Amino acid sequence: MASFRLFDLNDAQRAAVTQTDGPVLILAGAGTGKTRVITARIAYLLAQGVEARRILAVTFTNKAAGEMKERVGTMVDPDAAKGVTIATFHALCVRLLRTDIERLGWKKNFSIYDQGDCLGLIRGIITRTAARDEKLEPNAAQSLISKLKNDPRIAAGKSADESTLVGAVFTRYQAELKRLNAVDFDDLLLLAVRLLREHPDARDKWRARFHYLMVDEFQDTNRLQLDLVSLLAHGSPPNVCVVGDDDQSIYGWRGAEVANILEFERHFPQPKILKLEQNYRSTNAILHTANSLIKNNPRRRPKTLWSEHGTGDKVQLVPAPNEGEEAAYVINEIHRRRAAGEAADYRDFAVIYRTNAQGDFFERELRAVNIPCQRIGGTSILDRREVKDLLAFVACLLNADDDVSLLRIINLPPRGLGDNAIERALAHSMEKKTSLFAVLGDPEFLATLSARTRAAFQQFAMLLDSYESRMLAPGADYAAVAGALLDEIGFFPELRRTSKTEGEATAREINVRDLLRDLERYQRRSPDGGLRGFIDRVSLDRDRQEEKKREEQEAAASGVTLITLHAAKGLEFPHVFLVGLEEGLLPHERSRVEGTIDEERRLFYVGITRARRALSLSYCATRTKWGTAAGCTPSSFLRELSRDHLAHVNLGQVLNAPAAETSARSHFSRLREMLGQR
DNA sequence: CCCGCTGTGATTTTT
DNA sequence: TCACAGCGGG
Numbered sequence: 001m002a003s004f005r006l007f008d009l010n011d012a013q014r015a016a017v018t019q020t021d022g023p024v025l026i027l028a029g030a031g032t033g034k035t036r037v038i039t040a041r042i043a044y045l046l047a048q049g050v051e052a053r054r055i056l057a058v059t060f061t062n063k064a065a066g067e068m069k070e071r072v073g074t075m076v077d078p079d080a081a082k083g084v085t086i087a088t089f090h091a092l093c094v095r096l097l098r099t100d101i102e103r104l105g106w107k108k109n110f111s112i113y114d115q116g117d118c119l120g121l122i123r124g125i126i127t128r129t130a131a132r133d134e135k136l137e138p139n140a141a142q143s144l145i146s147k148l149k150n151d152p153r154i155a156a157g158k159s160a161d162e163s164t165l166v167g168a169v170f171t172r173y174q175a176e177l178k179r180l181n182a183v184d185f186d187d188l189l190l191l192a193v194r195l196l197r198e199h200p201d202a203r204d205k206w207r208a209r210f211h212y213l214m215v216d217e218f219q220d221t222n223r224l225q226l227d228l229v230s231l232l233a234h235g236s237p238p239n240v241c242v243v244g245d246d247d248q249s250i251y252g253w254r255g256a257e258v259a260n261i262l263e264f265e266r267h268f269p270q271p272k273i274l275k276l277e278q279n280y281r282s283t284n285a286i287l288h289t290a291n292s293l294i295k296n297n298p299r300r301r302p303k304t305l306w307s308e309h310g311t312g313d314k315v316q317l318v319p320a321p322n323e324g325e326e327a328a329y330v331i332n333e334i335h336r337r338r339a340a341g342e343a344a345d346y347r348d349f350a351v352i353y354r355t356n357a358q359g360d361f362f363e364r365e366l367r368a369v370n371i372p373c374q375r376i377g378g379t380s381i382l383d384r385r386e387v388k389d390l391l392a393f394v395a396c397l398l399n400a401d402d403d404v405s406l407l408r409i410i411n412l413p414p415r416g417l418g419d420n421a422i423e424r425a426l427a428h429s430m431e432k433k434t435s436l437f438a439v440l441g442d443p444e445f446l447a448t449l450s451a452r453t454r455a456a457f458q459q460f461a462m463l464l465d466s467y468e469s470r471m472l473a474p475g476a477d478y479a480a481v482a483g484a485l486l487d488e489i490g491f492f493p494e495l496r497r498t499s500k501t502e503g504e505a506t507a508r509e510i511n512v513r514d515l516l517r518d519l520e521r522y523q524r525r526s527p528d529g530g531l532r533g534f535i536d537r538v539s540l541d542r543d544r545q546e547e548k549k550r551e552e553q554e555a556a557a558s559g560v561t562l563i564t565l566h567a568a569k570g571l572e573f574p575h576v577f578l579v580g581l582e583e584g585l586l587p588h589e590r591s592r593v594e595g596t597i598d599e600e601r602r603l604f605y606v607g608i609t610r611a612r613r614a615l616s617l618s619y620c621a622t623r624t625k626w627g628t629a630a631g632c633t634p635s636s637f638l639r640e641l642s643r644d645h646l647a648h649v650n651l652g653q654v655l656n657a658p659a660a661e662t663s664a665r666s667h668f669s670r671l672r673e674m675l676g677q678r
Numbered sequence: 679c680c681c682g683c684t685g686t687g688a689t690t691t692t693t
Numbered sequence: 694t695c696a697c698a699g700c701g702g703g
Contacts, residue, residue: 061692090693114693185693220692253690355689377691540693566690588689603690626688627694 009033009040016274017041020048020212023268024241025261029305030248030290030609031281031572038216038243039068042084043075045212052083054211056232059088060220062541068216085210089225090185093192094536097183100195100202109532111182111395111402112539116388118142118173118184121404125172126165134165145170149186150223150255155193180435181401189224196231207234218244218264222255230267240268246301247294248606250566252599262299279305279609281572283312285645286615290608292642297598305609314647317638318618321651322629323358323580326618327365329651330577333616334371334560342614343575346372347558350573352565352607354586358579359562372559377567386495386508387515391538393485397468398532401435410436413494416456421449425457437464463489471531478531479520486512565603568610576611578604581619582632604637616649 006014013033016026017040028034038057045055059065065086073081087095094112102108113121122145123138130136144166148154160167177183183191196203215221215229233240242264249258264271279287287305294300320326330351337343351362359375366373389412392405399405411417428448429439439445440461446454463485470481486492492509499505515538522534529537561573565586580586587600608615619634 088693112693188693250690251692254692357688564690585689590689624694 006040006044009036010278012274012276012278013037013040016276017044019272019274020045020050020241021239022237023239023264023271025218025264025268025271025273026241026243026276027261027273027301027303028243028245028276029279029303030245030606031279032276032305033280034216034243034245034276035064035067035071037276038214039071039075041214041241042068042072046076046080046084050212052080053085053209055084055214056092056210056212057084057086057214057216058092058229059086059216062088062091064088064216065091088540089228090188090540091536093188093228094540096192096195096202096206097188098532098536100199101191103199103202104191104195106178106183106191107181107399107401109181109399111180111399111405112188112536113177113182113184113404114539115142115185117182117404121176122169122173125169125176129168129172130165136165136169141166141169145173146186147255149190152223155190155224155227157194157198179401180403181399182404186224189222189228193224193227193231196228203231206232210234211239213238213240215240215242216244218242219246219249219258219261220244220251220256221260222257223260226257226260226267233268237270238268245303247297247303247602248569250569250599250603250606252596253594258299262301273301275301275303277303277305279307281612282307282609283309283613285312285315286608286611286613288645289315289615289641290605293601293608293637293640294605296640297601299598311645313614314645315641316614316616316618316649317646318616318649318651319634320618320620322620322622323361323624324365325651325655326579326620327362328655329618329649330362330579330616331365331369331371332655333577334575337575337614345558346560348574349577350561350563350568350571350575350610351577351579352563352568352610353578353580354565354588354603355580356564358585359564362562362579366560366562373562374559376561376563384511386512390482390486390491390512390515391535393467394471394482394531394535396437396464397471398535400437403429403436406436410460413490413497415460416452417460421453421457424448437461477520478523478534479516482519483516565607569606572610572612574612575614576607577616577618578607579618580623581617581635581638582623583635584632586635586637601637601640604635 006017009017010033013036016024016037020041026034026037028037042055042057046052057065057068059068065088069081069086072084072086075081085092097106097110098108101110119138119142122141126136126138126141148160148166148170154160160170162168162171177187196206210232211234213229213233221229229240229242242261244261246258246261249256249261252258260267264273282290282305284307287307291304295302318326318329320329334343334346334349338346343349351359353359353362356377363373363375389409392408395402395405396409407422410422425436425439425445428442428445429436432439432442434442440457446457449457467481467485470476470484471478491512495508495512496505499508518538519534522529522537526533561571563571581604586604587597591597591600617638619638620632622629623632624630
């Protein structure tokens, strides 16, 4: 039974794995084998005879949840592994709400709106609410609304201050979502917490279900997430094990509360606190540098990373005259280290920066000298209109109140329902306080229309009706029905018509076909999940397909990784270039106003600890900002670094005198570099 | 429906 | 400087 191997773990890890009862705080420094400990802990619980269904592990991202599932599956009997609940916070909340949301006044078939959907709603509400002289940017409003939802007073059921525009918009927004029988991402947490708090029977039910709770990346939890964990915690003392690293808390700006981990005892008294400090990733030169930086943070749980990997190379500190030279240095080093056999592959390198804009520059420079590279993150993902369109069709079939989805598709492809007709339908639905879909079948409304418009509305309603019954019929083949719907409305020809290029049309079509294939596979694998289950999964995990594709690309053409500090968390690279280490960039100038310098320091710390064997820290004397060159000063953080493992690099010497032994190769690449820049 | 003009603002990003 | 959103005109 206990076939997994406790002896593969170090002492601290083993202690963390076997301390199963009561509150436990595992402080897992960067690269200390956190995922191993969590998965081993689950395996250990199972080996101790704990029922799989009694174990709950919560993560932030689907990626983390997926990896955890996979690893647990390799450690224990796969059937037992399947019984363990490993989910993201949001997926867990969906589960609670799909069962019990009716107590809060929503219907069970509620829709989940993503940021784009919500932004549209907010836009509309602002125009309807704001006076002529009032201005409120939808994006700003959205983030303020999100903050409000994490405000304890709102969570406790208080209403917002409606004397302010945001407050008024907030209230209307919430009412609107409820009318649409929809929730946003924050609501998933907010409503789950409200459910457990206000309905003791529901709370008792869910509490009785899980006996062992584990939370990954606890430093990233916000208030509602902590509340949720507290509400689900069962027994006294409760078996709650949280894993995290306060030094890597870098999401304060979107509501994460480091205090949750710093003041863990306040929420779960007398916990066992265990530290994982042995690092399996980096050299000691890198770790000492990281330690020397992070100890400058006043509020933290002291940790000192160490490793058995030896001292390693010094950390390079590189002043550059400007960003062009900084990039030239990085390029030069990549060539040199590959020629010298220090790195086998481009994928061993990462360039890490504070802002996405810096990535643009590096991407251009690397491309110019034919170094393959891949940008991680950025703004590639939100452009999948065709997928959202298909999902909107399905959402309408599942939730007739979902006006937002209905509006998305009501004239897609164009069926003669222009702005005017839609506006009238909306007005009527407001008047009658019904959903748009209900209006489409309302004789009173239809009577006010021209014959042509009336027919268009009626045909559309009939279309939805017929596909609703086909989808919801017992034994329905979802993918086949969806495919038939797309064919009937001429979806693919329309896709073709509205695409600029042939390539774009094909890509879009593939996206939709992939989605249908996914749906088919989902139904085969989880016949109980229903169409709803599939839609939930897609809306909570919209990157899945994209990620798969990206992985394929990565495998095919591996290159230098260009990535922001935030996105780099959790990753590691043999050779890391941390660039743009200037005051104002890191720490970012806004952090001074916002008083979040500590978080910037943690960001730097995260960056340093990504490196396995070689780390270079560079900064510029001059940087072109918004078209004009401006002088910069080195980041104040650099002064905090221990000098023991720092080597100062003279860029002029390096770039003007390539090392003799490697001159053939690097001379060649320099030539290419020069040619590439023309 | 699409194109071009103008104004604005420019950290980090997952669910 | 540059990208992009919002708007108005053809």
